[in-house]
Amino acid sequence: MEMTITTQNFEEEVLRSEKPVLVDFWATWCGPCMRQAPIVEELAGEGYSVGKVDVDQEPALAQKFQVMSIPTLIIFKDGKEAKRLVGLTAKDTLKALMDE
Amino acid sequence: MEKIIIIGAGPAGISAALYAARGNMDPLVIYNGIGDLEKAEKIENYYGLERPLSGAELFERGIAQAKALGVRFLEAQVLGIGGFDTFTVKTTEGDIDTESVILATGGKRSAPKIPGIREFEGRGVSYCAVCDAFFYRGKEVAVLGNSDFALHEAEELKNVTPSVTIYTDGKEPEFSREHPIAVNTMKIQAIEGGDRVSGLRLESETAAQGEGEAQPSFYPAEGVFVAMGTAGSTEIARQMGAELTEKGNIKVNEDMETTIPGLFAAGDCTGGLLQVAKAVYEGCAAGISAGKYVRRRRKSS
Numbered sequence: 001m002e003m004t005i006t007t008q009n010f011e012e013e014v015l016r017s018e019k020p021v022l023v024d025f026w027a028t029w030c031g032p033c034m035r036q037a038p039i040v041e042e043l044a045g046e047g048y049s050v051g052k053v054d055v056d057q058e059p060a061l062a063q064k065f066q067v068m069s070i071p072t073l074i075i076f077k078d079g080k081e082a083k084r085l086v087g088l089t090a091k092d093t094l095k096a097l098m099d100e
Numbered sequence: 101m102e103k104i105i106i107i108g109a110g111p112a113g114i115s116a117a118l119y120a121a122r123g124n125m126d127p128l129v130i131y132n133g134i135g136d137l138e139k140a141e142k143i144e145n146y147y148g149l150e151r152p153l154s155g156a157e158l159f160e161r162g163i164a165q166a167k168a169l170g171v172r173f174l175e176a177q178v179l180g181i182g183g184f185d186t187f188t189v190k191t192t193e194g195d196i197d198t199e200s201v202i203l204a205t206g207g208k209r210s211a212p213k214i215p216g217i218r219e220f221e222g223r224g225v226s227y228c229a230v231c232d233a234f235f236y237r238g239k240e241v242a243v244l245g246n247s248d249f250a251l252h253e254a255e256e257l258k259n260v261t262p263s264v265t266i267y268t269d270g271k272e273p274e275f276s277r278e279h280p281i282a283v284n285t286m287k288i289q290a291i292e293g294g295d296r297v298s299g300l301r302l303e304s305e306t307a308a309q310g311e312g313e314a315q316p317s318f319y320p321a322e323g324v325f326v327a328m329g330t331a332g333s334t335e336i337a338r339q340m341g342a343e344l345t346e347k348g349n350i351k352v353n354e355d356m357e358t359t360i361p362g363l364f365a366a367g368d369c370t371g372g373l374l375q376v377a378k379a380v381y382e383g384c385a386a387g388i389s390a391g392k393y394v395r396r397r398r399k400s401s
Binding site for chain 1: 182295343
């Protein structure tokens with residue numbers, strides 16, 4: 001299951017995570033985001049840590065990470081941004097980056 | 101509600117229409133001019149052509165052949181496609197609902213070679229106003245383009261911010277209707293910024309008139325939305341959220357279906373050989389697959 005990431009749990013669930021975390025910045029009105037959703041859902045199903053930030057609900061988080069185009073996917077490793085992908089991204093690409 | 105809308109009337113689009121029509125799917129072809137086939141002066145390497153044909157002649161013959169089979173045509177520009185379960189094709193002639201879509205408008209145009217476009221992707225440069233307008237509420241934004249596609253994107257942005265300007269990069273505006281949006285026709289030198297976009301550097305008007313070396317001028321903008329020319333298959337697919345390949349072509353399976361159910365693509369827009377023969381095969385496959393998709397969908401609902 002993907003986690004819903006908010007300003008409250010961001011530090012705990014993303015920055016302090018021992019495993020890499022894929023964070024998907026999305027919104028309900030964004031077509032490509034809705035296509036991205038099942039992809040990150042599958043990754044979560046395969047045991048990867050996946051968080052989702054609804055930019056409508058959490059504009060502060062979007063702003064903090066200067067997300068200006070969605071979907072944006074950020075992989076956090078050891079509490080830091082390790083990789084950022086803008087636009088719909090294929091599962092294999094994400095998987096390879098999470099396994100790195 | 102249409103069953104199959106085919107966008108593009110070249111070898112891929114017409115082949116799709118022929119097979120869809122013969123499968124009783126009564127397709128509608130939307131097209132806007134001839135496309136890359138026009139550049140082919142002589143086509144000699146296509147099956148059955150005893151004498152060479154020009155691309156333009158082949159194009160005309162294709163349309164005549166499809167019309168003889170009862171295929172309907174609409175001449176219009178496609179501005180974008182919305183919807184989720186079914187599709188709404190937005191055109192300069194109005195919106196049309198359909199159960200499936202075949203994209204066949206030809207190859208992708210190269211991105212405008214303006215310094216800064218690639219560098220600032222995702223940091224102020226965007227290709228989808230519907231997706232990203234949210235981040236520019238009340239901010240100064242620019243739309244690059246000179247046709248109804250750019251106007252459509254600018255109008256999406258107008259919903260969230262009053263400061264929208266269309267920059268045509270030196271091209272003549274080709275809008276089909278009156279609109280209240282500011283238009284600047286100067287050539288763009290670069291998109292500038294630090295961490296993120298801060299604005300556009302334009303050639304000054306005096307330089308454009310060849311009167312010596314005037315200083316280029318800077319126009320602030322926090323967002324730059326790229327909508328050059330008319331919306332091609334890859335632009336439409338990208339906005340809809342279909343996956344593209346690493347080379348930027350539309351990703352399809354062997355049934356010519358994209359990663360979005362009900363959305364198919366055929367011809368140059370899927371990459372590979374830029375040949376009539378390849379486009380014809382893919383159009384044929386897409387026409388048959390779209391028909392199957394519509395029948396399956398009707399059975400299950």
